[in-house]
Amino acid sequence: MNPLHILIIGRHSQIMETVVRLIESQRGWTAKGALTDEEAVALFQKENFELVLIGGGVEETSEEKLKEVFLMKNPAVKIIRHYGGGSGLLFNEIHEAVAETPK
Amino acid sequence: MKRSDFIKTGILSTVSLGLAASAESKAATPDLVGFNHLPIKETKTMNTVLHKAATRGHANHGWLDTNHTFSFAHYYDPTRTHFGKLRVLNDDFVDGGMGFGTHPHDNMEIISIPLEGDLEHKDSMGNVAVIRQNDVQIMSAGTGIYHSEYNKNKDSKVNFLQIWVFPKERNITPRYDQITFKPEDRVNKLQQIVSPSKTDDGVWINQDAWFHLGNLKKGFSTSYDVKLKGNGVYAFVIKGDVTINGQSLNKRDGLGVWDVEKLDIVADSDAEVLLMEVPMN
Numbered sequence: 001m002n003p004l005h006i007l008i009i010g011r012h013s014q015i016m017e018t019v020v021r022l023i024e025s026q027r028g029w030t031a032k033g034a035l036t037d038e039e040a041v042a043l044f045q046k047e048n049f050e051l052v053l054i055g056g057g058v059e060e061t062s063e064e065k066l067k068e069v070f071l072m073k074n075p076a077v078k079i080i081r082h083y084g085g086g087s088g089l090l091f092n093e094i095h096e097a098v099a100e101t102p103k
Numbered sequence: 104m105k106r107s108d109f110i111k112t113g114i115l116s117t118v119s120l121g122l123a124a125s126a127e128s129k130a131a132t133p134d135l136v137g138f139n140h141l142p143i144k145e146t147k148t149m150n151t152v153l154h155k156a157a158t159r160g161h162a163n164h165g166w167l168d169t170n171h172t173f174s175f176a177h178y179y180d181p182t183r184t185h186f187g188k189l190r191v192l193n194d195d196f197v198d199g200g201m202g203f204g205t206h207p208h209d210n211m212e213i214i215s216i217p218l219e220g221d222l223e224h225k226d227s228m229g230n231v232a233v234i235r236q237n238d239v240q241i242m243s244a245g246t247g248i249y250h251s252e253y254n255k256n257k258d259s260k261v262n263f264l265q266i267w268v269f270p271k272e273r274n275i276t277p278r279y280d281q282i283t284f285k286p287e288d289r290v291n292k293l294q295q296i297v298s299p300s301k302t303d304d305g306v307w308i309n310q311d312a313w314f315h316l317g318n319l320k321k322g323f324s325t326s327y328d329v330k331l332k333g334n335g336v337y338a339f340v341i342k343g344d345v346t347i348n349g350q351s352l353n354k355r356d357g358l359g360v361w362d363v364e365k366l367d368i369v370a371d372s373d374a375e376v377l378l379m380e381v382p383m384n
Binding site for chain 1: 174175176177181184206208209211247249273274
């Protein structure tokens with residue numbers, strides 16, 4: 001089974017590092033982080049992400065533009081807002097987004 | 104993923120979270136992460152959701168014994184992820200001297216209510232505080248903060264509620280507030296402890312939400328008028344037994360009610376109740 005590849009976009013570098021580390025600690029999940037819109041678009045063009053987390057500090061205008069770009073390249077990509085900053089909600093959000101609920 | 108794998112992964116990653124830490128030692132090994140559900144058989148009225156205390160998610164990490172009314176960390180039940188904008192209701196028991204090491208948050212309204220013992224808080228905004236019984240603390244995590252929370256006392260547990268509410272506005276400047284309330288002002292009364300108005304009673308929250316605490320004597324009855332049309336109310340019984348809109352509730356039970364204008368509350372014993380009014384959408 002291919003790993004679930006996740007792109008996280010946020011403006012707080014320490015929180016970004018934490019979120020990436022937490023996701024990478026999970027078997028079957030891999031993650032890349034982007035602090036700027038340009039970096040996020042470049043990563044999305046280069047790699048195949050199944051899920052995008054919009055994190056703290058990302059302005060609504062950026063969010064809308066990024067969604068447009070991502071969906072144009074990959075209409076199947078799931079894009080959700082991440083709340084809490086790598087806290088107790090992170091794994092729940094990912095499970096919910098990909099419907100990988102434990103049986 | 105199989106449940107056994109999920110639980111195993113949970114144990115490994117809880118360690119990797121690095122949240123568990125003693126003031127003296129970082130050694131902390133969780134011995135149980137997983138599910139503890141019982142079927143919900145009781146329900147009395149329309150537009151309600153009942154969460155009996157024993158159906159909450161439970162995790163005992165040794166230093167932390169925690170009960171999750173809603174999905175949190177490695178407890179995930181897709182039918183219990185939130186009540187409107189109320190996302191987290193954790194009932195935490197932390198051993199003496201232990202606590203949550205420095206960890207980040209963003210875009211969340213985080214309310215802490217100590218029920219027993221004292222909790223020491225430090226954050227990246229420079230706040231250092233101890234919150235005690237009768238205090239209510241709120242943090243708007245906004246664009247991002249780091250904080251730690253430890254049991255201030257070495258020889259006794261701290262029990263506190265940690266409540267997370269989705270923010271009305273994302274990416275606000277992080278903010279901290281703490282208020283000490285008079286316990287006598289909630290005897291047979293509903294005392295407002297959280298409100299969306301900076302000029303109203305209670306700590307200010309970045310959401311159209313109001314929280315009230317009541318210490319109700321046996322036989323006392325009262326009602327709560329919903330403040331904003333469309334909001335729902337989640338009632339959590341801290342202590343004792345109450346009946347709300349005809350539904351009997353016991354210690355640590357939760358009842359969510361929506362599409363109503365008021366709640367009728369009767370204390371079936373001496374009881375303490377927390378009412379959390381939140382937007383449903």
